[in-house]
Each structure stands twice: as structure tokens, then as C-alpha cells.
Amino acid sequence: MTLPSAAAAPSYPFDARPLVEPVDAAEARAYAKRLRESGRVPGMFTGSTAVVVVVVGVFVVAFGSVFVTMFVSIFASLAGAVGEGGGFTGALFGVVPFLVIGVAITLVVVGFTTAGRTAAVRMFRLERFARANGMSYLPRFDSPGLPGMIFSIGSARQASDLVRGDHPRFVEFANYRYTTGSGKNKTTHAWGYVAVKLDVPLPHIVLDARGNNGLFGSNLPATFDKDQRLSLEGDFDRYFSLYCPEGYGPDALYLFTPDIMARFIDNAAALDVEIVDDWLFLYAKRDFSTLDPATWAWLFSVVGALLDKFAQWARWRDDRLRAQAQLRTDAASGPPAGAGEAASAVPFTPPLDALRPPPGVAPQGRRLQRGVPWVSLIAMGAVVLWWIVSQTGVLGLFFR
Incomplete structure (x- = not known):
């Protein structure tokens, strides 16, 4: 399987061997060290990671102390019952705290070292893999700033394990997290996305x-006004609900010809799709x-x-921009020639390309209108109402 490539660009057959073939652990550690030194990934024991280490260490020490102390207490009780307590039990109690702390520290260090090695091998x-397929790899990228719907929600936005290519157009595969x-x-939301750069801006369309x-x-994560829902021919509606800005139905039909609809059904039916500005995004949780x-x-x-x-989409133009451009031209040219004034003859015929509107989207087509998630709100309201009724004892009046 090969991604289509431009005529002047080299072709890279799909090669998954780097994902599974043996890896030299020392080489992986050296690679991770270079990433940390260049600032492309944070150090293992800095920032939030250091906080996690401390919290885990305290938890392990506390839990281990309780567990081992209980064990020793039981042992001491048994030893006393058979007359073998005394000095040995006291000495054992004196050693237990140091033993627990030593074991806890060892477990924490081993755990984080193993996690660090696993992360190094993964990266x-x-x-x-990216290099074998003519692409590049970036471990993480904070706040990508892309125009898709998932990139403007919540906080702590971070894309990770980005694999990028630019032949024949820019494509990016990545994982994405944000919190709300x-x-x-507090909830962390996990997504995977593919971002594809298009040739021209297109109307905001969601599948x-x-x-x-x-x-x-x-x-x-977003709900759109139902009035923007467009039904397409064939089986497309069985697989996707298509939303486009009001008045852009004919444009959506131009973009989603039967052959393109078939491609989405056959290959992307498990993915949500968003076209916004000059980007196409594929999403999945x-x-x-x-x-x-x-x-x-x-x-x-x-x-x-x-x-x-x-390539078919690159030829799309928004006729609304032509009308707007004509209005600006008419306003700039002033009033028409009066009676008795000879209008100057145009010595040439404008080329057809000059009559086409420029690439772009009129303001009314750039973003879909958001809707209200009534189903979710009603479901949440029903849950809250049930909780209130159950807590106030009203149900007891009906079930005795």
C-alpha cells in the first residue's frame, strides 16, 4: 500500500517493520536523551512528572507501612501466643519502617525507570517508522491551534506522537488530549486525528x-443546528449525518459527488469528518x-x-464572493455615463478566469451555527430529577 505522491516526489511503500522489529535499548535511550536535551520532550523528573513521583512514593510508603505493620502485628500476636515474643518482635518492629521505605523507594524508581525505557522505545x-515512510516524527506539540472543533475546547491541550508528511500535500497523524x-x-478527553491540508478554503462541513x-x-464535542442538516442521495445518510451552512447545500452537492461519497463510505465510515477553512480532519475517540x-x-x-x-475540490469557488467583488467594483467605478456621453468601448474581452471568484469562503459559510444538545440535557435532567426525588423520600409515598 502506497500513499499517492507528487510526480517529483519519491514514492515510499508502506513499511510497518520499524513498529515491531527488535530495537537496541541503548540506541533508544540515546535517542530519548537527545530529545530531552533539545527540549522536544520534558525531562522525566521535572514539572508535573516530579509531582507524580512524590505522590506515588508517599502512597506506596503509606500503604506499604500499614500492610507490613499489620503483618508484623499478626506475627507478634501469634508469637506471643506460643511464648516466642519478646526481643525478637521488638527488633522486628524497629526494622520494619526502614524496610518498608527501602522497598517503596525501590518500587518507585524501578517503575518510573521501566516507564521511561518503554517511552523511549516507543518514540x-x-x-x-515515520522516516521509513518518508515522513517526520514529533513527540509532542502543545496547543496545536488548528481550526478543527476539538482544538478550541478545554485546557492543557496537547498533541502527541505526531507523524507528518508533505507529499503530495501536508498530512498529520497524531493523538490529542484536552481537559475540561x-x-x-475534571475530565481528560482523548482523541486521535488526521489533519490534511487542502488546496483552497471550503465551506464548514461536518460528517x-x-x-x-x-x-x-x-x-x-459540538452540536450543530438541525436546520443545517443536508440529506444526500444513495446510502450516504445511513453512514453519515452531513451538516453544511445554510444556503450551501448546492456547494456540498458539488463537493460530495457520488464517487467521493463512495470513498467516504468504503474507507472512513468509522470516522467523524470536519472540513473547515483549508483543512480536512478525521476524528475518532x-x-x-x-x-x-x-x-x-x-x-x-x-x-x-x-x-x-x-483535486476536484480545488476547483470549487464561492459565487457569493463574485457578487461581493462586483458590488465593490461598481461602487469604485462611480455612476454610469450620462445621456449624451459616449461610453468608452472596451478594447478587449476579459478572460474567463477573471470572471471566476477568488479562492475563499464568504463569511456566512465559514462556520456552522451551533445547536443545543437537547437529548443530553434531557437525559441529565432526568438523572438529576430522579436523584432529588429519591433523596426527598417522595418515592416512599408510592412504594410502601
């Missing part, structure tokens, strides 16, 4: 995959950048199936 494998809420209500929706509807060859083969096949169709 080393992904870097080699605070305290006990909500029906196959990955949950009990209360879409799994996407799972990691994309992994050490699993099957996942990469699937993602490469999806992108490869779509890439050769994007």
Missing part, C-alpha cells in the same frame, strides 16, 4: 459518523499514532483513498 520506533472541568469534575454515536446521540501496524495500514489506506479526489 524511537515511531521515529523510525476542575477538581473532582458525523452514525456508527460511532452513543446512547444519547453524537460523540462529537481512540489513539491513532500507536505501535499497531494494522491501525497505521488502515489510516494510510483511508488517506490514500481520499487524496486523489481532493
Whole structure:
């Protein structure tokens, strides 16, 4: 399987061997060290990682002390019952705290060392995989700033294990995390995404995959006004709910021709799709950048199936921009020639390309209108109402 490539660019057959073949541990550690020294990844025991180490260490020491003290107490009771207590038990109690602390520290160090080595091997494998397929690897990128819906929500936004290529167009595979809420209500949201750079800006279009929706509807973090829902021909509506800005239905039909709809159904039915500005995003609530060859083969096949169709989209133009440009031209040219004044003849015919609107999207087509997630709100309201009723004892009036 090969991603389509530009005529002047080299072709790289899909090669998953670096993901599974043996790795020299020393070489992986040296690679991770270079990443830390260059600032591309943080040190193991700095910042939040150091806090985690301290918390885990305290927990292990506390839990281990309680467990071992209970064990020694039971042993002392048994020894006293048979008349073998005394000095030995006292000495044992004196040694236990130091023993527990030593074991706890050893466990913490071994655990984090093992985790560090595992992370080093993972990064080393992904870097080699990216290089073998004509791409590059970046361990992490804070706040990517992309225009997709998942990139403007919450805090602590971070993309990780980014695998990038730029032939024939820029493509990025990555995992993404962000957090919402605070305290006990703090939640970390995990996504995998593919970002593909398009030739021209297009209207904001969302394909909500029906196959990955949950009990209360879409799994996407945004809800869109139902009036923007567009039904397409064939079986497309069985797999996707398509949303486009009001008035852009004909444009969506131009972009999603039957052959392109078939590509999405056959290759991307398990993925949510967003077209915004000059980007196309594929989303799923799972990691994309992994050490699993099957996942990469699937993602490469999806992108490869779509890439050769994007050339059709490059020809799309927003006719609303032509009308706006004509209004500006008319305003700048002043009033028409009066009666008796001879209008100057145009000595040439404007080329057809000059009559086409420029690339871009009119303001009304750049973003979908957000909606209200009524299903989720009703479900949450029902849960809250049930809790209130159960706590106030009202149910007891009906069930005695």
C-alpha cells in the first residue's frame, strides 16, 4: 500500500517493520536523551512528572507501612501466643519502617525507570517508522491551534506522537488530549486525528459518523443546528449525518459527488469528518499514532483513498464572493455615463478566469451555527430529577 505522491516526489511503500522489529535499548535511550536535551520532550523528573513521583512514593510508603505493620502485628500476636515474643518482635518492629521505605523507594524508581525505557522505545520506533515512510516524527506539540472543533475546547491541550508528511500535500497523524472541568469534575478527553491540508478554503462541513454515536446521540464535542442538516442521495445518510451552512447545500452537492461519497463510505465510515477553512480532519475517540501496524495500514489506506479526489475540490469557488467583488467594483467605478456621453468601448474581452471568484469562503459559510444538545440535557435532567426525588423520600409515598 502506497500513499499517492507528487510526480517529483519519491514514492515510499508502506513499511510497518520499524513498529515491531527488535530495537537496541541503548540506541533508544540515546535517542530519548537527545530529545530531552533539545527540549522536544520534558525531562522525566521535572514539572508535573516530579509531582507524580512524590505522590506515588508517599502512597506506596503509606500503604506499604500499614500492610507490613499489620503483618508484623499478626506475627507478634501469634508469637506471643506460643511464648516466642519478646526481643525478637521488638527488633522486628524497629526494622520494619526502614524496610518498608527501602522497598517503596525501590518500587518507585524501578517503575518510573521501566516507564521511561518503554517511552523511549516507543518514540524511537515511531521515529523510525515515520522516516521509513518518508515522513517526520514529533513527540509532542502543545496547543496545536488548528481550526478543527476539538482544538478550541478545554485546557492543557496537547498533541502527541505526531507523524507528518508533505507529499503530495501536508498530512498529520497524531493523538490529542484536552481537559475540561476542575477538581473532582475534571475530565481528560482523548482523541486521535488526521489533519490534511487542502488546496483552497471550503465551506464548514461536518460528517458525523452514525456508527460511532452513543446512547444519547453524537460523540462529537459540538452540536450543530438541525436546520443545517443536508440529506444526500444513495446510502450516504445511513453512514453519515452531513451538516453544511445554510444556503450551501448546492456547494456540498458539488463537493460530495457520488464517487467521493463512495470513498467516504468504503474507507472512513468509522470516522467523524470536519472540513473547515483549508483543512480536512478525521476524528475518532481512540489513539491513532500507536505501535499497531494494522491501525497505521488502515489510516494510510483511508488517506490514500481520499487524496486523489481532493483535486476536484480545488476547483470549487464561492459565487457569493463574485457578487461581493462586483458590488465593490461598481461602487469604485462611480455612476454610469450620462445621456449624451459616449461610453468608452472596451478594447478587449476579459478572460474567463477573471470572471471566476477568488479562492475563499464568504463569511456566512465559514462556520456552522451551533445547536443545543437537547437529548443530553434531557437525559441529565432526568438523572438529576430522579436523584432529588429519591433523596426527598417522595418515592416512599408510592412504594410502601
